[in-house]
Amino acid sequence: MASTETKDQSTAATKGKDTTAGTNAPGAGDIAGLEAGLDALESRVVDRQPWLRTVVSKAFPPLVAIVIVLGLWQLAYHFELKPHYLLPSPVDVGRSLQQKWLEGTLLSFVWTSVSRGALGFVASVAIGTVLGLIVAQVKAVRAAIGPILSGLQSLPSVAWVPAAIIWFGLSDATIYAVVLLGAVPSIANGLVAGVDQISPLYLRAGRTIGATGLAGVRHVLLPAALPGYIAGLKQGWAFSWRSLMAAELIVNAPDLGTGLGQLLEQGRELQDMSWVLAAILLILIVGIGIELLIFAPVERRVLRSRGLLVKS
Secondary structure, three states, X not given: OHHHHHHHHHHHHHHHHHHHHHHHOOOHHHHHHHHHHHHHHHXXXXXXXXXXXXXXXXXXXXXXXXXXXXXXXXXXXXXXXXOOOOXXXXXXXXXXXXXHHHHOOHHHHHHHHHHHHHHHHHHHHHHHHHHHHHHHHOHHHHHHHHHXXXXXXXXXXXXXXXXXXXXXXXXXXXXXXXXXXXXXXXXHHHHHHHHHOOOHHHHHHHHHOOOOHHHHHHXXXXXXXXXXXXXXXXXXXXXXXXXXXXXXXXXXXXXXXXXXXXXXXXXXXXXXXHHHHHXXXXXXXXXXXXXXXXXXXXXXXXXXXXXXOEEO
């Protein structure tokens, strides 16, 4: 009898140990939580820095690069790698810009091109967004015109200028047609790429809560595709600006006004290299400035809101 009680107590103790061990053993959920914690330790979301420190950290490297380029340019001028009338010094180009500024025409040249570029880009966004959504959602349309969009994106914008002149003559319509043909394919392809990267789970969740049709596009599809869409918008602006300069170089008429492209062409006609380089410098500054002041902050904000802007 005593032996039987001893065996029962031993069995109960063993079961108790097994139960305790099973309770304390890490399960799949605990392991997943541990892995998530380790991932969180390896990376963290970038905190907002004081604006002065941000400006210094962002502005210093480009300023150093500019100083180096100007120094090499001055050396090339000093050692006459090209005759001075073919390669003016940075000071000569600065004087040319100063002359246009004192004449009161410099800002009008910049504004003419910027306003054209902005209007053409807005129209390109409207058309490219609708086209991109159709291509991304309708398989037959994608199979039919998807490769054509990719081909149009690789086509140089200047190739459209002769055809646009024949269609619309020397008018603003020619310039805007070239801008649209250059920017729309990039915006549409960017949106298609963004839609392709959306997790199917999001789309199913949207359909489950009744977000279909235009409501699904507005509340599910476009927000989920936003990172790729913004990348397409950035590229679309670059193509829009390049297309505009190509059109302004060739489409030159007195009643069209003078943009930066026309200014560049006038410098070529007068064989004034200081004028030509000043126009090129203005085109570069405007293009980079809009990219840094508009698109870069928007992209950082979107990535930060989604937890994608991290550093190890």
